[in-house]
Amino acid sequence: MKELGELQYFLGIEVARSKHGIFLSQRKYVLDLLTEIGMLDCKPVDTPIEQNHKLGMYPDQVPTDKERYQRLVGPLIYLSHTRPDIAYDVSMVSQFMHQPSEAHMNGVTRIMRYLKAAPAKGLMFSKHTHINLEGYTDADWAGSITDRRSTFGYFTFVGSNLVTWRSKKQRVVARSSAEAEFRGMAQVLSELLWLRRLLKDLGVKPLKATNLYCDNKAVVEIAHNPNQLADILTKAVSSKVFYDSLDKLGMRDICTNLRGSVSQDKNKT
Incomplete structure (x- = not known):
């Protein structure tokens, strides 16, 4: 083992330190990815996925290059380790890895355009x-x-x-x-x-x-x-909870009710 000083870069994750705390990002990883796929000069967007999107599997969908789709989504999954802002979007597009369509590829492209808008976004860990x-x-x-x-x-x-x-x-x-x-x-x-x-x-x-x-x-x-009526069907409960549940269920003791009625009648006579 060798002492290499403070950690600055590890497996595509950049580490920066300041008086405010420790900052993790994957800026170089994002820029390298955009360069590799030819989208470094793409037009950025402000959100990684369209609101009220309709991504799904349809019988009449137009297929796209499966291998290229998987090569794009794979790095995005790794990138989401420091980018919670794309976690939902990557989760969505990764559901169609085995049968992607042009609509799914457009979803991946939009994520890339969002990353172009702010490649240096990351996580700050403060004291x-x-x-x-x-x-x-x-x-x-x-x-x-x-x-x-x-x-x-x-x-x-x-x-x-x-x-x-x-x-x-x-x-x-x-x-x-x-x-x-x-x-x-x-x-x-x-x-x-x-x-x-x-x-x-x-x-x-x-x-x-x-x-x-x-x-x-x-x-x-x-x-x-927490006191639900069905509690008495699943666990042993206190007498108060037990009889409160019976009362809410409409259960009555007819003998007790009859005795109460007879007593009232005798008192009236």
């Missing part, structure tokens, strides 16, 4: 007064035109610095937006628990509980009301 964990998650229910599966995504932060992110289509079809959100929350919870254990192994303990943020109203309501 903060805490090392608390936070997670943000969202899901696009039945967003896939092809199979109606949902896309979920999440960001996790350690000490207000972004450390992990993901955008991926769910494996099953969700029956509601709440189900899609819950599946996404399960994924990010696993990530947050792993980060907590990793920090513990490093001798670092977060100052407070980990917060997970979700904007789905149904999920928030369920989370704030």
